[in-house]
Amino acid sequence: MALSKVFTARYYSRNTGFFLLVFYFFFGIVPGNQLLSYHYALIMGFLTSTGMLLITLLIWLLYNLKCMAYVQKTLSARENTFLYATLGILEGPRKWRTLYWLHFTLYAPVLVYSIAAILIAVKIHAYLPAIIILVFNIIMTIMPMRSYDHKIKHPGTTPFFSDWVQWLNRRFRKPLWMFYIYELLNGNVKALALTKFAGALVLLMACSFIGDQPDKRVVLVGLLLNLLAHGVLIFNHRRFDDLYLSMLPQLPVPLWKRYMQTGTTYLLIMLPEFILLLFKTGPADLLLYITFGLSILMLLRSLLYFPQLDQDKYFRWVFLVIVAGLFLSLAYYYWYAVVLFQLTAFVIFYFRYYRYEAPLQEVQ
Known part of the structure; x- marks a missing residue:
């Protein structure tokens, strides 16, 4: 419960504007009696088009990176140093379940839409897009676990992305x-x-x-x-x-x-x-x-x-x-x-x- 207040509740409250914008484009611009047909057509679009599917996966990937960056930033905040004592004592399956649930609650909006897309894909016998979406989201929810664990064990280190950017800056001179x-x-x-x-x-x-x-x-x-x-x-x-x-x-x-x-x-x-x-x-x-x-x-x-x-x-x-x-x-x-x-x-x-x-x- 305490972790949900620190991570999940604050995440959605601080990104209220972002989610209101998303809600407007997905629900606000379409009349209520056309919502189901609109989203069905939208899902059919990326299930039947490789290009649209790739773009959709890219958008989901960017959102996943946004969730990861938020968790890393929260762990790095000075007022949240108590989290290291709370999460650091967890071991074995309990630790991975906690970290997985933490990320799952942030990534949930994408998972809800993905489940709907998979069900429609199975209904129209588009099994390959369904498998791609399923595997992609499994990777998206499992991938952050290692970075969160590394951050908890090494509080003074920077996230992998920051290390990668610093490495790139040393080897690539930007015009x-x-x-x-x-x-x-x-x-x-x-x-x-x-x-x-x-x-x-x-x-x-x-x-x-x-x-x-x-x-x-x-x-x-x-x-x-x-x-x-x-x-x-x-x-x-x-x-x-x-x-x-x-x-x-x-x-x-x-x-x-x-x-x-x-x-x-x-x-x-x-x-x-x-x-x-x-x-x-x-x-x-x-x-x-x-x-x-x-x-x-x-x-x-x-x-x-x-x-x-x-x-x-x-x-x-x-x-x-x-x-x-x-x-x-x-x-x-x-x-x-x-x-x-x-x-x-x-x-x-x-x-x-x-x-x-x-x-x-x-x-x-």
């Missing part, structure tokens, strides 16, 4: 344009995960409306909503540069190269979405989706080189850019939109990059 990606993966992983989860659901819903002949307009509408969700990450990019890379303009790097490096950063950030579109729509129009998405993100980033553009004004511009992209897409002016947004982004970048000065409250 400056990758610093923000590294920050997202380490210091702001919750915002990144929420954005990717919401964006993937939007794209999957958009792709579910297309038939054998994909309508580019439908896909672009889903992509625009996905880019809207990424607007927060773009705004935080300026804040990160202001705080940690304010001396970057002093480096002898050509302006065109700086622009290309920024675009490469956003290409890597959007890579999961573009891989999803490749699986769902094929390679024929992938170049359009990539250039369309990057042109809008580059325009949003270039607008932030106007220092008087605070968060409220920025999101007004985000809304205007998304609406402009929506109208141009519905009018079949896809490539005109790409050229327009990209040229506007580069012109603003060209004239504003070296003139930009970070607000004092950002650099202090």
Whole structure:
């Protein structure tokens, strides 16, 4: 009971916003009389498509890593040092049962959905996806046990993931344009995960409306909503540069190269979405989706080189850019939109990059 209050109860209370968002996308946007058919169609989608199944397993893996990180962080907290005396005295099967139940209570939302998926898979005789989902979740619930046991026996050590990151940092020299990606993966992983989860659901819903002949307009509408969700990450990019890379303009790097490096950063950030579109729509129009998405993100980033553009004004511009992209897409002016947004982004970048000065409250 005490462990449940320390781990399980606090986990769900601290992640209330995350679970409310998940609940909204799974239940809030669908009328009550269509909930069963909606989830049945969603489960059938990843049971009958290898690409969607892989994406689903990846999302579940990310959630499992989130649970593991929470337990490790809780064990490392100074106010929870008593846990080492409580868990350290456990031995044999009782220890493994306790650790397993601890992780099981955190990973339970995925297990509930997985059980429903397995039952449907058996009903439609999709035995291979059922076995894959079963084995995957067994691994996901057993895998953390060893890391938790190691942390309890060696309180002063860092988790395996942190050790791996430190090992990678010693052997791989990150270019400056990758610093923000590294920050997202380490210091702001919750915002990144929420954005990717919401964006993937939007794209999957958009792709579910297309038939054998994909309508580019439908896909672009889903992509625009996905880019809207990424607007927060773009705004935080300026804040990160202001705080940690304010001396970057002093480096002898050509302006065109700086622009290309920024675009490469956003290409890597959007890579999961573009891989999803490749699986769902094929390679024929992938170049359009990539250039369309990057042109809008580059325009949003270039607008932030106007220092008087605070968060409220920025999101007004985000809304205007998304609406402009929506109208141009519905009018079949896809490539005109790409050229327009990209040229506007580069012109603003060209004239504003070296003139930009970070607000004092950002650099202090």
